[in-house]
Amino acid sequence: MASVSQRVFSGVQPTGNLHLGNYLGAIKRFVELQNGFDCIYCVVDLHAITVWQDPVELKRSIREVAAAFLAAGVDGSKHIVFNQSQVPQHAELAWVLNCVARLGWLNRMTQFKEKAGKDRENASVGLYAYPNLMAADILVYRATHVPVGEDQKQHLELARDIAQKFNNDFAASIAANGLAEKFFPQPEPLIAGPATRVMSLRDGAKKMSKSDPSDASRINLTDDADQIAAKIRKAKTDPLPLPESVEELKARPEADNLVGIYAALSDTDAASVLDAFGGAQFSAFKQALVDLTVSKLGPINAEMKRLVADPGHIDRVLGDGAARAEAIAAETMTHVKDIVGFVRR
Template sequence: MTEFKELVFSGVQPTGNLHLGNYLGAIRKFVALQEGNDCIYCVVDLHSLTAQLVHDDLPGQIRSIAAAFIASGIDPKKHIVFNQSAVPQHAELAWIFNCVARIGWMNRMTQFKDKAGKDRENASLGLLAYPSLMAADILVYRGTHVPVGDDQKQHLELARDIAMKFNLDYQEHIRRAGRGIDITVGDEPVHAYFPMVEPLIEGPAPRVMSLRDGTKKMSKSDPSDLSRINLLDDEEAISKKIRKAKTDPDGLPSEVEGLKGRPEADNLVGIYAALADKTKTEVLAEFGGQQFSVFKPALVDLAVQVLSPITGEMRRLMDDTSHIDAILRNGGERARARAEATMKDVRDIIGFLY
């Protein structure tokens, strides 16, 4: 082996209903990345415990994410779709990475600071170690590329740091075990077992904001259901939410510059642009100078046109849980085989007897 085989990995937490922001920001990218790539897409149910320890219906939430993957166009035969807890090697490698990573690295993670808030002493150890598990998720398959948004870039940088420290700490063990390849990181030659993961940023990611407050991200945790368009919303619900979406009294500008300082207008134009695969400039060339009373119905029609087939297929899949479960089982078996091949190498490199 002269180079690492390219592999795309990503995952979504099963915490509540998927919404338009999840689809435009992540799932639609997953679908596009299937072409010409080896892809593994995971429902990260172990990670979900850091957000909410006790779930009323975790199996249902896992199935819902898997259904969204498939309904959006991910092919579970050509690629792998599974739930994280079905592959215990994720947790095994995460423990090793907990020992590789430094507490100072974890304490610097912006997402930990945000989620732990002022009561950091009461945060779970799992929340602090979340990035170690994320690194294990990727590297247990020796993944090389991960589609990421702004909020995960720091975690991906940490995954690179963990991989690099493991490679350096165990460099001679890796060589003696006959594993790994010679790579150059910066100007430094390293005999590496784990690759340096690269972010996949496919153009500017649409940042979908709340329909009730254009300064906040669209979120599953927002108490108002009117703040988001869920992937399981029907045509009537989509229409109601867009009609009630917060706007300002001015009409749409003719140029993108005119959206500055108007977060709600910017958000709705951005949603239209993302759904139509257009730029905001192109959307404003069509609707600039018009009122929201004209623009909102057009956005409703477009959102229904794009989302209704996905919603219908999701509902069909979730009505037959045996089919979803079979896909997850098959994906779990295939993922376990790959993950175990990595862990056999890692155990040999470290010196575990097994």
């Protein structure tokens, strides 16, 4: 099997309303990582259906996420952009890993508890087991690195545990098939810098979310300049001027969030932002943040609209990416079947 040097895998769910948090927490990072890694970026539509999706809306959202990748600067010819359901090896490996992962491991996954809420008996089996599918997403490409936010670290740790258990459980068979002792690598997390966790514009204690009923809580990638300006000007703040030190900032969640957004969009850090704006009134800082956000998101917004208007082009990009992704995934699954002991064609 061909050796993998530095390969990144990551994905975004197509559940509509891509927002600034998705851009700063994931998509902007995807673009940056292209310079140092072979990158595989996936629209994870199998994950999306762990809760019910309208079929027409799901198809639109898959194309919109792909358009966001491309509009932000992901190069679909040099790297791989595709949607998960076009590569069947994701689901195939997920079943094998379902049989490797332990029930106790899944019971400790905090995101299931948050998403299922009090009515866990009515949650889908897919929602409960999706961390195993996430592990399969990564391991089917034997990815070495995964860009993750703080809320995904637990799932990556699970993927590492599953990889290690598979390697241990099938050590003799891996050796008998002439493969490397650590068949599945231990994928390493790539934690981004400022604003890896972008918070709501209406509540600095809540993560910016596409599911928040208030559209004013988030800046959507489809918002125009006027909408962006209105949302930032109305963003919740406290009555004091901007703090002059990072230590003061930590006790003021709304200020911390806006400073973090500015830092991430300008590729700097909170201390540098406070050097420029510390002690100023929020009105002046918000106007600077409006100007910066519009300058960064405006071109992406325009290119997304152009791409979404040509679904045939997006489908060709996804299809080409899926073919290249499947070539890698199929090789992994051939070895997995031999290791596990399946009879194959």
